[in-house]
Amino acid sequence: MAKVYTIHDIAIRLNISKSTVSRALRNHPDVSKDTKAAVFEMAEKLNYQKNILASNLASKSTNLIGVVIPEIARQHFFAQALSGIQKVAKEKGYIVMVCQSNEELQEEINQVRALVNSRVAGLLISLSKETDTFGHLQEALDRDIPVVLFDRGTDQIEVSQVTVDDYKGAFDITNHLIHEGYDNLAHLSGPMSLSISQKRYQGFIDALKSSGKNTAEAIVYQCDNLSLDACEAVDRLLSQKKKPDAVFCMSDYMAIQVIKHLKDRGIKIPEDMAVAGFAGDPITELMDPQISTVEQPAYDIGVQAAKRLIMEAESDDRETLGFINRVLPTAIIPRSSTVKKHSN
Amino acid sequence: MAKVYTIHDIAIRLNISKSTVSRALRNHPDVSKDTKAAVFEMAEKLNYQKNILASNLASKSTNLIGVVIPEIARQHFFAQALSGIQKVAKEKGYIVMVCQSNEELQEEINQVRALVNSRVAGLLISLSKETDTFGHLQEALDRDIPVVLFDRGTDQIEVSQVTVDDYKGAFDITNHLIHEGYDNLAHLSGPMSLSISQKRYQGFIDALKSSGKNTAEAIVYQCDNLSLDACEAVDRLLSQKKKPDAVFCMSDYMAIQVIKHLKDRGIKIPEDMAVAGFAGDPITELMDPQISTVEQPAYDIGVQAAKRLIMEAESDDRETLGFINRVLPTAIIPRSSTVKKHSN
DNA sequence: GTGAAAGCGCTAACAC
DNA sequence: GTGTTAGCGCTTTCAC
Numbered sequence: 176m177a178k179v180y181t182i183h184d185i186a187i188r189l190n191i192s193k194s195t196v197s198r199a200l201r202n203h204p205d206v207s208k209d210t211k212a213a214v215f216e217m218a219e220k221l222n223y224q225k226n227i228l229a230s231n232l233a234s235k236s237t238n239l240i241g242v243v244i245p246e247i248a249r250q251h252f253f254a255q256a257l258s259g260i261q262k263v264a265k266e267k268g269y270i271v272m273v274c275q276s277n278e279e280l281q282e283e284i285n286q287v288r289a290l291v292n293s294r295v296a297g298l299l300i301s302l303s304k305e306t307d308t309f310g311h312l313q314e315a316l317d318r319d320i321p322v323v324l325f326d327r328g329t330d331q332i333e334v335s336q337v338t339v340d341d342y343k344g345a346f347d348i349t350n351h352l353i354h355e356g357y358d359n360l361a362h363l364s365g366p367m368s369l370s371i372s373q374k375r376y377q378g379f380i381d382a383l384k385s386s387g388k389n390t391a392e393a394i395v396y397q398c399d400n401l402s403l404d405a406c407e408a409v410d411r412l413l414s415q416k417k418k419p420d421a422v423f424c425m426s427d428y429m430a431i432q433v434i435k436h437l438k439d440r441g442i443k444i445p446e447d448m449a450v451a452g453f454a455g456d457p458i459t460e461l462m463d464p465q466i467s468t469v470e471q472p473a474y475d476i477g478v479q480a481a482k483r484l485i486m487e488a489e490s491d492d493r494e495t496l497g498f499i500n501r502v503l504p505t506a507i508i509p510r511s512s513t514v515k516k517h518s519n
Numbered sequence: 520m521a522k523v524y525t526i527h528d529i530a531i532r533l534n535i536s537k538s539t540v541s542r543a544l545r546n547h548p549d550v551s552k553d554t555k556a557a558v559f560e561m562a563e564k565l566n567y568q569k570n571i572l573a574s575n576l577a578s579k580s581t582n583l584i585g586v587v588i589p590e591i592a593r594q595h596f597f598a599q600a601l602s603g604i605q606k607v608a609k610e611k612g613y614i615v616m617v618c619q620s621n622e623e624l625q626e627e628i629n630q631v632r633a634l635v636n637s638r639v640a641g642l643l644i645s646l647s648k649e650t651d652t653f654g655h656l657q658e659a660l661d662r663d664i665p666v667v668l669f670d671r672g673t674d675q676i677e678v679s680q681v682t683v684d685d686y687k688g689a690f691d692i693t694n695h696l697i698h699e700g701y702d703n704l705a706h707l708s709g710p711m712s713l714s715i716s717q718k719r720y721q722g723f724i725d726a727l728k729s730s731g732k733n734t735a736e737a738i739v740y741q742c743d744n745l746s747l748d749a750c751e752a753v754d755r756l757l758s759q760k761k762k763p764d765a766v767f768c769m770s771d772y773m774a775i776q777v778i779k780h781l782k783d784r785g786i787k788i789p790e791d792m793a794v795a796g797f798a799g800d801p802i803t804e805l806m807d808p809q810i811s812t813v814e815q816p817a818y819d820i821g822v823q824a825a826k827r828l829i830m831e832a833e834s835d836d837r838e839t840l841g842f843i844n845r846v847l848p849t850a851i852i853p854r855s856s857t858v859k860k861h862s863n
Numbered sequence: 864g865t866g867a868a869a870g871c872g873c874t875a876a877c878a879c
Numbered sequence: 880g881t882g883t884t885a886g887c888g889c890t891t892t893c894a895c
Contacts, residue, residue, distance in 0.1 A: 177661035181888055192866045197890060205864055224636050228581070229888035232572045232871050247591050248598030249801075254591045261619065270633055273617045275605065289614055292568050317521035435805045457593075461779045463807050525872055536882045541874060549880055573872035576887050 180221040188221075189213055200225065231294065240264050240484065241290030242273045242299045243283055245327075249428060251456040252473045253301065256325060259477025260299060267485050269296065280305035287311040291318055297488040299480055302327040304366045304399075321487035325480035326471075328370050335487065335498045337480040341371045341453075344469035344505030345378025348451050349423055351467070351507055353386050355514060357421035357449055361394035363408050363433065365425040372397075375425050375453060394419055398429060405432035412448075413440065420448055421513065427452035427459050430466050434512065449513040465510035472503050479503070524565040532565075533557055544569065575638065584608050584828065585634030586617045586643045587627055589671075593772060595800040596817045597645065600669060603821025604643060611829050613640065624649035631655040635662055641832040643824055646671040648710045648743075665831035669824035670815075672714050679831065679842045681824040685715045685797075688813035688849030689722025690729075692795050693767055695811070695851055697730050699858060701765035701793055705738035707752050707777065709769040716741075719769050719797060738763055742773060749776030756792075757784065764792055765857065771796035771803050774810050778856065793857040809854035816847050823847070 182196040189196070191210065199206045199214035206214075217223075231237040242260060244253045257273065264271045272290060276283035283303045290298060291314065298315050300322060309332040312322050316334070328336040352360055362379045365372035376395065383390045396411055398404035408429075412419055424430040430452030434444055442448055444464055452459055455470030479501060490496045526540040533540070535554065543550045543558035550558075561567075575581040586604060588597045601617065608615045616634060620627035627647045634642060635658065642659050644666060653676040656666050660678070672680040696704055706723045709716035720739065727734045740755055742748035752773075756763055768774040774796030778788060786792055788808055796803055799814030823845055834840045 176663045179662065183888075195865055207864060224632075226576075226888050227637050228572055228576045230890075232570075232576055233888075233890040235871065237572070246598075247601060248595055251592055254593070254598075257591060258619070270616065270637060271618075272614065274615075275602070288568075293571050293614060318523065319520045431802070431805050435807070438807055458775070458802065461775050463779070463782060527872075539881055551880060570872050574874075577872075577874040579887065
């Protein structure tokens, strides 16, 4: 096994003290140029690698960022956001630890605790659909570990948040459906525990209202399981006395499944029923028909959340730094799942 | 900020020594029942959380597992494998750090170095498509950090590997195409730097041979960029003098794109051209037509790789433990993208 | 600019 | 069983 060198080894060889080596390595201003040069050279020569554990223990701070997301699979959004987070983290010298809550509160709590225990410098979290209590986040905050929520936030706890304009996205896509001439709209919502479900629902409702539609008649079916209730939902839509002619799904994945089940039943899209999703997953463009969706700046959410987190983590006066609540814009992408041929 | 208690605090309050507290907390056999009980109670009361940094530094070992994968997004396979890894890690008390190489060797090297520097207990790696040098893995091994390769392996370096039977999967799906009556088969391969590309290619070729086909005529087009060359590939397939009637794509994502482009050109699937993928991504079942694919035990790969890694990490005689080369089975899933209606 | 010394919070001999 | 003593490899006062 290869010998692992320490600052001590460098110090001995250079006949200087450990502290000077330590300072030189960190580019501390009051180490002479020559000393630094010598230290770096020797470090290179020995292939010295700083022991981050020791460094962190001594400095009582780490270069770790903990990320907790509901799930990596199935949701391109999180993968994208993660890329943004990792880009920023890398730039600023942080390492990212990613955990999945699997949409379970208990898992989220466990992961946050484990991360806090690993003395992460900060926490980036997208809440699970079960999360309705925030003690675990408070624990982190009490330990002086900043928390930034991204995409799925809450107003139940005061932390910085970076989300997208779910409300406007839903409002706009619903409006798009109305303007395309669809008359009897349905919405497949997500669990109402999620802020994003609420906002998308509200956007849908308000768009109906603003067009003078009777919202009482609007068909809304709540899919608590974000990926598995589509079949049942389709059955319900089709069994309505006044069948909807368009359905806005709260996620792309839901839309994909809905389309499959509709097609299986011989229903033409968008002629018999239009279907729209939400998220801007690239797969929507590859489907047949291509699916109208609401694009989110996923990568950018990650970037901004990470930047903010690191700012808070490195600030020595978090009090006056305060919290931010950044809401990034969404944009609708109308495609053939909602736009009838020859209709334009 | 909430006070963070240490074993020292517990020791003082209980009037015993730090070491006893440390031992009790780790459930060391030779601490009396009563002492343990008292320690646990006090730990609970103070909401004591072990400082993992200090623990790891002192014990010269960590509870961290580093994972490096090409990309999380776009490939359900990795997300699934990751879940398997995380399940095992959790059971055994490890924390998982996930990094993406973005299919770039340099990034892979950087991530491995960073992970080694964080003193991970072991490394789980799925090689990037650029990886043709293995010094970074050797560095880890030299530091006594075990490495287990999963899915994308190599025979260039001696480490344990958990892969799937890519060869047989490709062989079987090609055979399936032949038995369905397709006569002129094409293969869209991945970059030949990847072991999986090679094996899938070889399986394809050998299946042709075993059916007495002329492999010299077989159309093989190599897509180095795993997700972007599909359009070009389709053009090339269609411009062949003897147009292929079936194409086996080395990945599901490739198949999805190929299907889209074929449809855009008015080609019927599978009547005019059959298309098969590889990976068993759940999305293949939701597409229209449903895509024939080769299922991989993604979750299980993660589980087995993680189990083996932890075994190696915890072994005190790695020499005699040796290496394993586990190859998990694949299974073809014939669907309508290759099975003509009324043909059965 | 550099060094000495103390200590981060824990583990691990070794003694009793 | 339990305590004592040394560290793990680094950072950080505080002198000089």
